[in-house]
Amino acid sequence: MAATAQPQQKKTLLMTEGSIWKSILLFSVPLILGNLLQQLYNTADSIIVGNFLGSNALAAVGSSGSPIYLLIGFSQGVAVGAGVTLALQAFNENLVFFFSPTQVAAKEAPTGRTFRLGGVVEPGSVKRQADGVTVTFGITDTAKIVPVQYKGILPDLFAEGQGVVAQGKLDEQGVFCASEVLAKHDENYMPPEAAKALEDAHKAGVAKKQAEQAQAFLERVLGNISSGVVVVDHWYTVVTANQAARRIMGEQNVMTGASLRDTLPEFVSTLEEYQHRESIGTAPEPLDFELEQNGVTIPLYLKTTPMQLGTQTGSVLVFDDVTALMKAQRATAWGEVARRLAHEIKNPLTPIRLSAERLAWKLHAKLTEEKDLQLLQRTTNTIIEQVDTLRQMVNDFREYARMPAASLVPLNLNEFMETVLQLYHDAGHAISFVPGEGLPEIDADPAQLRQVFHNLISNSLEAVTEGELVRISIRTEALESQYHAGAIGAVKLSIEDNGPGFTDKILNAAFDPYVTTKPTGTGLGLPIVKKILDDHGAAIKLKNRSNEETGEILGASVEIVFKVSRLEHNPISN
Numbered sequence: 001m002a003a004t005a006q007p008q009q010k011k012t013l014l015m016t017e018g019s020i021w022k023s024i025l026l027f028s029v030p031l032i033l034g035n036l037l038q039q040l041y042n043t044a045d046s047i048i049v050g051n052f053l054g055s056n057a058l059a060a061v062g063s064s065g066s067p068i069y070l071l072i073g074f075s076q077g078v079a080v081g082a083g084v085t086l087a088l089q090a091f092n093e094n095l096v097f098f099f100s101p102t103q104v105a106a107k108e109a110p111t112g113r114t115f116r117l118g119g120v121v122e123p124g125s126v127k128r129q130a131d132g133v134t135v136t137f138g139i140t141d142t143a144k145i146v147p148v149q150y151k152g153i154l155p156d157l158f159a160e161g162q163g164v165v166a167q168g169k170l171d172e173q174g175v176f177c178a179s180e181v182l183a184k185h186d187e188n189y190m191p192p193e194a195a196k197a198l199e200d201a202h203k204a205g206v207a208k209k210q211a212e213q214a215q216a217f218l219e220r221v222l223g224n225i226s227s228g229v230v231v232v233d234h235w236y237t238v239v240t241a242n243q244a245a246r247r248i249m250g251e252q253n254v255m256t257g258a259s260l261r262d263t264l265p266e267f268v269s270t271l272e273e274y275q276h277r278e279s280i281g282t283a284p285e286p287l288d289f290e291l292e293q294n295g296v297t298i299p300l301y302l303k304t305t306p307m308q309l310g311t312q313t314g315s316v317l318v319f320d321d322v323t324a325l326m327k328a329q330r331a332t333a334w335g336e337v338a339r340r341l342a343h344e345i346k347n348p349l350t351p352i353r354l355s356a357e358r359l360a361w362k363l364h365a366k367l368t369e370e371k372d373l374q375l376l377q378r379t380t381n382t383i384i385e386q387v388d389t390l391r392q393m394v395n396d397f398r399e400y401a402r403m404p405a406a407s408l409v410p411l412n413l414n415e416f417m418e419t420v421l422q423l424y425h426d427a428g429h430a431i432s433f434v435p436g437e438g439l440p441e442i443d444a445d446p447a448q449l450r451q452v453f454h455n456l457i458s459n460s461l462e463a464v465t466e467g468e469l470v471r472i473s474i475r476t477e478a479l480e481s482q483y484h485a486g487a488i489g490a491v492k493l494s495i496e497d498n499g500p501g502f503t504d505k506i507l508n509a510a511f512d513p514y515v516t517t518k519p520t521g522t523g524l525g526l527p528i529v530k531k532i533l534d535d536h537g538a539a540i541k542l543k544n545r546s547n548e549e550t551g552e553i554l555g556a557s558v559e560i561v562f563k564v565s566r567l568e569h570n571p572i573s574n
Contacts, residue, residue, distance in 0.1 A: 105144040111170050117146060118165040126160055139164060143204060150178040233314040236260040236268050248298065248321050267291065275304055349387050356383040406445040406535040413442055413476055413491055420453050434475035439491050442562040448532045455525050456495055456558055463499030471498040493560045501544035501553040510542050538562045
């Protein structure tokens with residue numbers, strides 16, 4: 001049996017294998033031989049035509065070469081240009097750009113054109129449709145999320161929280177219709193495009209968070225300082241204002257976008273004059289200005305600073321309400337007046353009283369008419385009563401001017417109030433007291449504190465309309481510290497009555513000396529109370545109780561907050 005012949009394999013020259021110089025040399029041999037044969041043909045053609053057909057025929061052969069070469073060159077140029085155009089068109093059609101979810105959300109990605117979308121599969125977003133083939137999920141770069149719809153078999157390592165690159169088109173509804181989901185079979189692999197998108201989104205997120213934190217910090221600082229801060233543009237339109245500015249100048253006057261020229265024209269007029277004087281170096285530092293708000297004059301210290309707002313120049317207005325400072329200055333001045341007045345008045349009071357009593361005793365035996373005796377008695381009694389009134393006023397003056405320093409000792413406020421209120425219970429006054437539980441001790445001077453409570457309770461008793469049942473309620477409670485969670489930081493005492501409440505005059509200037517609504521009052525009761533509490537490091541607040549629905553005043557309320565001797569870290573019982 002004859003053996004079957006094996007077919008010979010055709011030898012193929014590969015340019016990408018072996019020695020490069022050998023490949024180039026072998027490739028050039030056919031080209032050189034082709035050109036050599038072409039030149040031999042041209043030479044033979046010229047010899048034959050020149051010898052047998054004549055010079056004209058030879059010239060014709062020579063001149064025909066240029067048009068032929070022109071046509072060939074033109075055809076080659078057209079062919080090359082067409083090839084380049086077709087190649088670029090094919091390149092553009094097959095060129096696929098990469099976009100991150102943030103770029104897609106910013107409308108940078110084309111609609112209806114193929115591109116790649118990379119990021120991380122959003123946890124909890126993978127949902128499979130009923131057909132078992134269609135899958136929807138979200139791709140995120142930690143900043144934005146793009147919904148993706150894919151019909152097909154996902155890679156084995158496709159999982160939530162893993163990096164992925166999908167190729168497809170974005171529809172008009174903003175859903176990315178993926179035709180291909182690209183992934184490498186390595187759980188530690190992150191596609192370069194997705195990794196870069198995540199890194200950029202992370203940096204942008206960090207920068208945004210830092211900016212937000214800085215903005216929030218600035219807002220907290222401006223919101224908690226006592227000075228009012230208002231930023232206005234060149235036309236005095238409010239750009240921003242902090243809480244203190246709204247409180248001092250009125251919410252409606254410094255709203256964002258409001259014009260100070262419309263809301264506070266006098267303030268703007270004064271401000272323009274001040275800024276003009278400031279520009280020439282003659283302005284005072286700071287500006288002293290009085291603002292009228294709801295019938296109340298508010299003294300302000302104002303400082304302005306130019307500020308660039310885009311292409312315009314604005315101003316930062318910083319002002320302080322110096323009402324408390326002015327009150328303190330007035331209190332000091334009145335204290336000096338009271339001290340001198342007490343000294344000048346008290347000395348003559350005793351001789352006046354004694355002279356009136358002596359005059360009544362001397363003339364009583366000489367007057368025989370009853371009407372004369374009655375006149376004498378009324379006159380001397382009037383003198384004596386007025387002298388006693390003046391003496392009491394002088395004593396109040398002296399007490400206000402020479403209030404001794406408080407001698408603070410630990411004091412149980414509940415027990416102390418029980419002893420103070422016992423005097424009023426014995427007198428038949430119905431005063432309820434609700435002591436708070438677990439109150440720590442406060443630092444107080446018992447004698448001065450007793451004077452405070454007697455003054456406040458007496459005011460409540462006197463405020464109730466004659467014939468009306470007096471209802472006074474006193475309660476104490478513990479207040480949690482704002483800076484130490486679970487610790488008692490202060491003790492509050494509240495006094496409420498069913499009287500007519502405080503007038504606007506009293507609410508605005510209750511602690512100013514010589515401010516009173518009583519016909520015979522000296523106006524020193526509440527200033528003395530305030531001075532004592534200031535020495536105790538305590539705060540007092542006056543307000544009216546009112547019906548929330550009708551606005552009817554139900555009575556007055558006084559709240560006093562005392563500091564504790566030491567922080568109590570026991571939780572406050574509800």
